Amino acid sequence: MTGRVAITGMGAISALGRTREEFWDALAAGRSGIAKLEGISAPLRFSNGAQVRGYDPAAHFDAKEADLLDRFAQFGAIAAREAIAHAGLRGLPAQTAIVTGCSVGGIGTEDGQFEELYARNNPRIAPMTIPRIMANAAASRISTEWGVGGPVYNVSTACASSNHAIGQAFWMVRSGAVDCAIAGGSEAIFSLGFLKAWEALRVVSPDTCRPFSKDRRGMILGEGAGMLVLEPLEAARARGARVYAEIAGFGMSSDAHHITQPSSDGPARAMTAALGDANTPPEAISYINAHGTGTPANDPVETAAIHTVFGAHAGRLGVSSTKSMHGHALGAAGALEAIATTLALDRGVLPPTANFTERDPQCDLDVIPNTPRAEQIEWAMSNSFAFGGLNAVLVFRRAA
Amino acid sequence: MPDDITQRVIAVIAKTQRLDPSAIQPESTFAELKIDSLDGINILFALEEEFKVSIPDDAAKKITSVKEAVDGISQLLAGGTA
Numbered sequence: 001m002t003g004r005v006a007i008t009g010m011g012a013i014s015a016l017g018r019t020r021e022e023f024w025d026a027l028a029a030g031r032s033g034i035a036k037l038e039g040i041s042a043p044l045r046f047s048n049g050a051q052v053r054g055y056d057p058a059a060h061f062d063a064k065e066a067d068l069l070d071r072f073a074q075f076g077a078i079a080a081r082e083a084i085a086h087a088g089l090r091g092l093p094a095q096t097a098i099v100t101g102c103s104v105g106g107i108g109t110e111d112g113q114f115e116e117l118y119a120r121n122n123p124r125i126a127p128m129t130i131p132r133i134m135a136n137a138a139a140s141r142i143s144t145e146w147g148v149g150g151p152v153y154n155v156s157t158a159c160a161s162s163n164h165a166i167g168q169a170f171w172m173v174r175s176g177a178v179d180c181a182i183a184g185g186s187e188a189i190f191s192l193g194f195l196k197a198w199e200a201l202r203v204v205s206p207d208t209c210r211p212f213s214k215d216r217r218g219m220i221l222g223e224g225a226g227m228l229v230l231e232p233l234e235a236a237r238a239r240g241a242r243v244y245a246e247i248a249g250f251g252m253s254s255d256a257h258h259i260t261q262p263s264s265d266g267p268a269r270a271m272t273a274a275l276g277d278a279n280t281p282p283e284a285i286s287y288i289n290a291h292g293t294g295t296p297a298n299d300p301v302e303t304a305a306i307h308t309v310f311g312a313h314a315g316r317l318g319v320s321s322t323k324s325m326h327g328h329a330l331g332a333a334g335a336l337e338a339i340a341t342t343l344a345l346d347r348g349v350l351p352p353t354a355n356f357t358e359r360d361p362q363c364d365l366d367v368i369p370n371t372p373r374a375e376q377i378e379w380a381m382s383n384s385f386a387f388g389g390l391n392a393v394l395v396f397r398r399a400a
Numbered sequence: 401m402p403d404d405i406t407q408r409v410i411a412v413i414a415k416t417q418r419l420d421p422s423a424i425q426p427e428s429t430f431a432e433l434k435i436d437s438l439d440g441i442n443i444l445f446a447l448e449e450e451f452k453v454s455i456p457d458d459a460a461k462k463i464t465s466v467k468e469a470v471d472g473i474s475q476l477l478a479g480g481t482a
Contacts, residue, residue: 045456045457200441200445201441202441202444202457202460206457217457218457258436258438259438260437260438261436261437261438297437
């Protein structure tokens with residue numbers, strides 16, 4: 001028992017494509033998946049999103065199975081299949097955990113059914129509504145599909161959901177509580193009612209997502225799923241598995257400050273805690289996959305937190321926000337970003353911050369503007385900070 | 401005596417912030433009234449309801465006092481862009 005945890009498989013479905021390799025190809029080319037919203041009928045103050053395009057449930061599920069699963073749960077199950085196949089596993093060990101992140105649940109199902117009731121005077125709601133909207137639907141589906149009878153649950157902490165989920169799974173594998181974990185997150189939020197609620201918050205950009213750029217105007221909503229297979233490093237090596245990276249540390253904190261206004265203290269404490277958990281000095285880190293939402297408020301506060309934690313070393317870090325490409329997938333954001341970070345370590349390419357136009361003195365970091373950078377690094381960090389002031393940070397290490 | 405729009409803006413802010421209208425003056429700033437950014441978004445939403453207007457995000461960013469809210473609403477009601 002070395003206490004080291006290997007990432008041996010990954011699956012992703014997102015605006016950048018319906019597979020992990022399509023996801024990475026776009027990130028490694030600095031190509032954004034943000035485009036004009038499809039399938040939204042009423043006018044909004046924003047018109048762009050990062051949607052999964054050309055998705056056909058019939059390519060992945062029997063019609064009867066699909067009836068039971070909201071789009072977000074389907075995405076989660078598909079990403080898990082890809083991750084498990086990537087790990088070269090035919091089945092999963094008896095002591096496997098599944099920990100998913102999902103904040104919103106089956107909002108598309110909910111919105112559609114409530115519209116029947118409120119707008120169409122249909123007094124009935126379909127019986128599958130409840131099992132489709134529950135936020136643990138993806139976790140439960142993966143459990144059933146793969147016969148996993150171990151610890152299975154969902155974490156809902158808004159935009160930090162999947163980092164909390166991956167961190168908990170990582171700790172379970174590291175402690176020996178389980179022999180394997182499927183961890184990540186999924187979300188599918190493009191329904192009118194939910195978009196209208198975001199419109200009212202006035203944080204969504206009317207054009208695109210330009211994290212750390214002086215002319216940034218807000219976030220761009222995204223959807224999709226990312227799942228990772230975690231195993232004890234020694235066990236992964238013993239079975240001859242390819243190791244893509246290690247998860248080395250997890251830290252979390254709460255701002256205990258304000259429901260939406262970011263604070264640099266909480267994020268700084270989560271980053272410090274993650275470094276401590278990894279038993280690694282800040283100077284070891286070379287790249288941070290930032291929370292980087294592209295809102296006027298987040299990016300300077302995150303910059304300040306990075307300066308607090310890293311001191312002079314902050315100037316030597318590459319810090320990018322891949323949300324500029326896959327959008328902000330809320331409960332799935334941390335999972336997609338964990339995969340981006342793992343592949344950055346594995347492939348020796350740091351994904352850029354896309355759509356960057358102008359440097360902001362309040363975001364004085366090397367944000368890898370627009371152009372991917374070929375660089376083989378050893379250690380990386382991925383940040384997720386949620387509304388409600390909840391922060392979760394992961395530290396990754398290149399496979400030895 | 402404040403004009404009609406000013407009185408209605410003050411009433412909306414008072415209701416949203418659970419304040420007594422007498423605590424809000426036409427020249428009050430949001431900072432003086434301890435209105436933070438999230439409160440401000442709530443107030444904008446309530447003002448849109450009250451005056452049946454849509455306040456664009458860029459105009460909304462400039463509203464940080466009662467007077468700026470009144471000026472913005474007046475321009476929108478006059479058919480201009482705030």
